[in-house]
Amino acid sequence: MSAWSSSLRARFKTFEFMVGSVLVGGIVLLVLASYFLYPDGGETIDLGKRLLKPFVDASHIFGTDSLGRDILARLVVGGRISLLVGSLSVAGAVVIGTLMGLVSGYYRGFWDALVMRFADIQLALPFILMAITFLAIIGGGLVNTIVLLVVSQWVQYARLVRGSVLTLREREFILSARAIGVRTRGILFVHLLPNLTGPLIVLMTLNVANNILLESSLTFLGLGVDPTIPSWGGMLADGRTYLQNAWWTSVFPGLALLLTVLGLNLLGDWLRDSLDPTSGASK
Numbered sequence: 001m002s003a004w005s006s007s008l009r010a011r012f013k014t015f016e017f018m019v020g021s022v023l024v025g026g027i028v029l030l031v032l033a034s035y036f037l038y039p040d041g042g043e044t045i046d047l048g049k050r051l052l053k054p055f056v057d058a059s060h061i062f063g064t065d066s067l068g069r070d071i072l073a074r075l076v077v078g079g080r081i082s083l084l085v086g087s088l089s090v091a092g093a094v095v096i097g098t099l100m101g102l103v104s105g106y107y108r109g110f111w112d113a114l115v116m117r118f119a120d121i122q123l124a125l126p127f128i129l130m131a132i133t134f135l136a137i138i139g140g141g142l143v144n145t146i147v148l149l150v151v152s153q154w155v156q157y158a159r160l161v162r163g164s165v166l167t168l169r170e171r172e173f174i175l176s177a178r179a180i181g182v183r184t185r186g187i188l189f190v191h192l193l194p195n196l197t198g199p200l201i202v203l204m205t206l207n208v209a210n211n212i213l214l215e216s217s218l219t220f221l222g223l224g225v226d227p228t229i230p231s232w233g234g235m236l237a238d239g240r241t242y243l244q245n246a247w248w249t250s251v252f253p254g255l256a257l258l259l260t261v262l263g264l265n266l267l268g269d270w271l272r273d274s275l276d277p278t279s280g281a282s283k
Contacts, residue, residue: 016270023263027256031079042073042230051246063248065238071248074230075256081142081231082260085215086208089149094204096150097157098196102188104158105165116162119155127152127214135223145224149211160203164196202272209264216257232257 046068054063054071062071104115122130134148168174169192177187218224219233227234232253239249 014270014273016266016273020263020266020270023259024267027079027260027263028083030076031083034073034076034080038070038073038077040073042069042077044073045069051242051249054248054252062252063246065235065249066242066246071235071252074235075232075252078230078232078235078253079256079260081225081229082212082215082257085142085146085149085225086212089146089153089211089215090204090207092146092150093153093207094157094200097154098161098193098200100154101158101161102165102192105162106169106184106188106192108166112162115158119158122152122155131218131223135218140218140223140226142225142229145215145218148218149214153207153211156203156207157200160199161196164199165192168192168195202268205264205268205271209261209268212264213257213261 046064048068049057049060049064050066050068052060052064052068055061056063060070060072062075064070065074100115104112130152131148134151135144138144138147174187174191177191182191215224216231216233216236219227219231220237222237224233225231227237235253236250239246239253242249
């Protein structure tokens with residue numbers, strides 16, 4: 001027990017966990033506190049203080065944009081959109097992908113061929129081409145951006161789950177469950193699904209970071225979230241016009257993206273090493 005406890009404490013003292021937790025936890029706390037800190041949503045305009053430099057005015061620590069809006073307020077409020085899109089899109093993709101992968105890997109045959117050929121076709125399409133086509137047909141916006149990311153990423157989870165199910169379906173505990181008359185639904189969700197949570201959690205963590213970047217990229221191109229809603233991608237798009245004489249309008253949103261994605265990737269690496277039973281032996 002003491003050896004296990006010391007190993008557990010050692011894992012929580014790793015660089016990836018400590019730095020990732022500080023970055024992600026700090027950003028999440030700021031975003032949650034934004035409802036109380038900035039009830040105006042960062043939309044207060046003060047043309048008399050437009051393009052104010054950072055660290056000059058105590059009420060605008062990170063400066064202001066071209067309309068005199070506080071950069072720090074918009075950064076914190078904009079984090080709501082990034083975290084919302086990242087988390088909801090991953091949640092939708094993992095639900096659809098896991099169900100497809102379970103059905104495909106367990107039943108095989110016609111369903112396996114149908115799901116995997118559809119997945120192959122989708123993977124052959126460049127994301128940006130699919131995004132432009134998808135959003136041109138149904139329009140941009142927050143909900144449509146989330147739907148696009150769900151549609152584009154469920155394949156990753158389906159292929160991961162299918163590969164694991166193909167390996168597990170012939171294991172002794174599954175054969176025993178069949179022998180005693182456990183229904184297919186019980187085998188899928190009680191016996192197979194719990195054995196897939198480790199890889200799924202790691203992929204979900206990494207994909208939240210990836211989806212935050214994708215949402216910002218789409219918004220930067222004018223294809224994502226409504227430009228009237230504060231978001232990091234929208235702030236980058238607005239600030240590019242003033243990059244030479246007002247660098248802070250783009251640099252601070254870029255740093256927010258960098259730190260958020262870095263923190264999530266570090267936590268993803270830590271989860272991958274922690275949930276991999278062979279990782280301790282390989283180090």
